[in-house]
Amino acid sequence: MQLVELDPQGARTPLTALPGACSGRYLPGRRTVVVQHDNGGDECLQLSLLDVEPPPSTPAGLDDLEPLVHDPAYVHALVDVQPGRVVYRTNRRNEIDFDVIVRELDSGAERVLYDDGGYVSEVDVDGDTAAVTLFSLQPASTQVRLARGGQVTDVTAADDHALHTPVRLISGTDTLVMSSNHGRDFRAVVKVDGAQNWTTLLASDEHDVSARPSPDGSRLLIIRNVDGGDELAIHGPDGEWQADIPLVRNGVVTAAWSQDSAFLAIGVDSPTSPGDVLLFDTSTGELRTLVDGTEQMTPELRDALIDPTSVLVPARDGEMIPCYVYSPPEPVPGMSGSVVMNIHGGPEAQARRQFSPINQALAAAGHVVLVPNVRGSTGYGKRWYSMDDVRLRLEAVLDIVDIRSWVPSVGGDPDRIALYGGSYGGYLVLACLTMHPGLWAAGVDIVGISSLVSFLENTSPYRRAIREREYGSLEHDREFLVEASPLTYLHAMDTPLLVVHGANDPRVPLSESEQIKAALDEKGVPCTLIVYDDEGHGLAKRANRLDAYPAAMSFIAEQVRA
Template sequence: MRTLLLAAVAALAILPAAATQAQTATTAPLIERAKLFGNPSRARGLVSPDGKHLAWIAPRDGVMNLWVAPRGDLAKAKPLTDEKTRPIRSYFWSPDSGSLLFVNDKGGDENFLLYGVDIATGTQRTLTPFEKTRAEILGVSRKVPDRILVGVNNRDPRWHDVYSLDLKSGALKLLIKNEKYGGFVADEDLVPRLATIERPDGGSDYFRIVDGKIEDKPVVSYGLDDSLTTSALGFTTDGKTLYWLDSRGRDTAALVAQDVASGQTKIIAQDAKADIGQVLADPKTGLVQAYGVNYLRNTWTVVDPAVKGDLDFLSQQLKGDIYVTGRTDADDLWTVAVDPVTASAATYLYDRKAKTVEKLFVARPELEGAPLQPMTPVEIKARDGLTLVSYLTLPPDADANKDGKADKPVPMVLLVHGGPWARDAYGYNGYHQWLANRGYAVLSVNYRASTGFGKNFTNAGNLEWAGKMHDDLIDAVGWAVKAGVTTQKQTAIMGGSYGGYATLVGLTYTPDAFACGVDIVGPSNLETLLKTIPPYWEAGKQQFYKRMGDPTTPAGVALLKDRSPVYRASAITKPLLIGQGANDPRVNQAESDQIVAAMEAKKIPVTYVLFPDEGHGFARPVNNIAFNAVAEQFLKGCLGGRSEPIGGALKPSTAQVKAGAAFTPGLAEALAAK
């Protein structure tokens, strides 16, 4: 299922007493916001399939664009695209190494179109030239270098028809007219082999596709319990083996190989605590060579001895968590990303034959030497015994020896991940580093409903929005107080999407638990949220209903209303800051408008910042920096940490303060200057 869903002034009399006391400031240098949230110098380096070129994303006139260079001479790098406003955030090589392909939307509307740019000529084409359409990549194969499979919903916004796209001519050939299927699985010949339908119970049925026709009888079926932990991964190159992530008959998702001819299955890997995560497969055969398990942090296990020496060598040479991001057709060159956590990520080129690693670039070289703090994985027990895998970052003055244990209590920010069917993980985190540098402990909690820890943990969140999911967050704060990380009433709650919803829940359902809250694109009314989800989420609608509350039944409507913060706005007594994108298709602007209107009707202070050119989160760095500049002052007024002044951060942004500029220190002055 697609992810759903990343100050007061003293006269207001809603500022907690603890926040009026100046906090002990760290002596570590202040890290500028722009160094943490501005454009990286380079990102997402990938070697071409033929090994002749390297590509990456880097700024061009202040906007992230695609660049390419000969592998042996990076000084000859040239920009290939010329996006003026919306950054390019991801891309991939065409199988023939002749072009780079990427998707982008307009203003955050998530109508992603597919584009291709020729690396030799720089000619760019729109490969899905439609309006109000969302293109999806359904299949890319090294065996078929001249075409790919794409899904396009221009005929019916609910369903993606399957097309074969000729990369040379741009011609689209219809393969399957889709009236009801939520997804497709193709083999390495780019032949669709499986189609999926969501069942009324929120599970899925898989149907074979033979000679282009979808059979009527499902070959694989499972219910709601397995729906977020079971899925077909793909076929080996010869089409004889189909890999699955599969939790049927077990708790955590195992890696399973199925013989297509006989239907027999074999477990390749499983772990008692976490689902199998990333998989490393042979680019020639498609056979799994290694797999990752991410419980507290990611660990790799080798299946194929052919890569054992490579992974051992890389772990010896490179310090940090290692991820293979690209491999050539000859499999002689790999691009490898390394996350050292307390430094910016770096990208290397690994030559398997020569056994050498060449550093290509560091994503944020301006952070070299900055006082970045370690992240510590912790296991927190919820009140009913569930283990909540969490991540703690402490400010320098509260963890002098960097052992991850608090030397003294400091104000804390509970940073809640979105989804909620997603997870927090170990690694470099710009928000953790920013907040820790400002003097706050930062705690991120994988509350029940988070993914990656088995189906029982995920399903424990069913119908528990503002219920046990929120209890987990409260329990985590209690753990932090007991561990000496912070003290009672010195914690702010902050997050985006579901994390924004959790913020609103925190200030309405448990109004005394937090000192203040920062809600970014969070829903306030679950009933209206489900009425306005994008049409292309039709295939996942039953899962939302079964996991949140069914708006087609009286009991479901009652539950959704009961768990909607907008109806409890009058309970808010602590400062609240809201950030919203006007074009958000997942959590419409109306979700923020509703809670703001409810608060203003009760004369409850709230600061509301709207970005007219953003969607579900802030993709443009100037907007992200602007909102974080406001949030920094807001948190300082609430918790007493330190801050970098807003200064001119709002000027290049599109930020519109719709309410409460006077309630965040320095905001009114910054608006006047803008």
């Protein structure tokens, strides 16, 4: 992923051609971009400046960037851009806790806005006031704190089992607007004033609802997560409805207000388009397409893309497991009845209505593709995402087994199922193959966890505490962590496995894949390990994707072919 500039008429100028993925923000009032980038997927983000006036004749490489905040040993993540200064968060003080820093561009002087500890996941800044969101020690929960003038105030309690995100300051006030499931199952839009008075602006008993306030505080962009896709509307500052924003495609939205609050830039990532860019005029209601994500596709490819159907799969205990189904557009010889289950990472995440070249390619190859949101997944309320916490971890594994029994309902053959997953999804793949052997035709594990013990021992120090809140701690839960680790049951595994990993992965170390490869080699179970020296937690580079993904497709086809 690289930076591209769009002018008001939609003309495009490529700005960067860096060796890895990057992102960026304009500096207000200047034709300069703050570029955020890392080294080979190591997630140690660095900040640089790129002058785009005049527009570059060729995209910028690393040597064309002006270093702004650089130290390759630590994370420097961009929080905000303001006139004459940037705000970022960094773990350089002790490698674990994140501080929030303001850097003056002209002098290079820096001031600390927040350094009171914790893993800072999100920051919103208004002048010298920062609303800081931290991962708390409760599973899938956050704490909100307000930092101002060297003083830190707790907006929410550290032990509150609730998720508060995104959190936004109303400019010029000490009032916050945020999406929170405090005391609720689904997240509602709430307003919290300086006296800690909570007011619910908008709520649903069926969907998570979040808000993006306009810079002048006059409007709220309301986003409803409905079955993994986003529905948009403009509401007033007190939650009253004003207008819906009709989207052509049902997908996942990113959005940003213009500084004058007159326009919304909207990105839509949907199953049938890798990314549309829209511009919404709040005064006229006009919605204009700046980028059609399908315009570079051939008509044949565009017509072949599948919008999945949603189903609820019955589980062993009466629960219903949400699942998307991608059905093959046409039969492929030897593949009728074959099934691939693509399991998302997280675990506190959701498979959503987004573009997936993997799902589309698998369906085009003739497989029924199932994308489940097993217990532990977000988007279906706090009760559902709490049903795999710590000692309940293996309940999510049993959900996959339950889905196997259901696959004849969509024309699938239970004896020809391949499991595919990345990160925590890779853990679930390995757990199913080892704990429930003989049920699966093949497994593809992308940067997955093979032992919860060695994973927690070797993951990056700043991530260990937040991972222990979900899986259990090395100090208190080691026995269960061993019980819930795929490596413990490797003696029973007999399924061919393909493993892909990045050598620079700071989250799930390469050793997690190396140790399962070595154990399977000793046991005589077919296992292929592909390692990319210039990747981290997943595959960011097109060349590597074009190498690994076709290899995975071929491997799956070979194992499930009738």
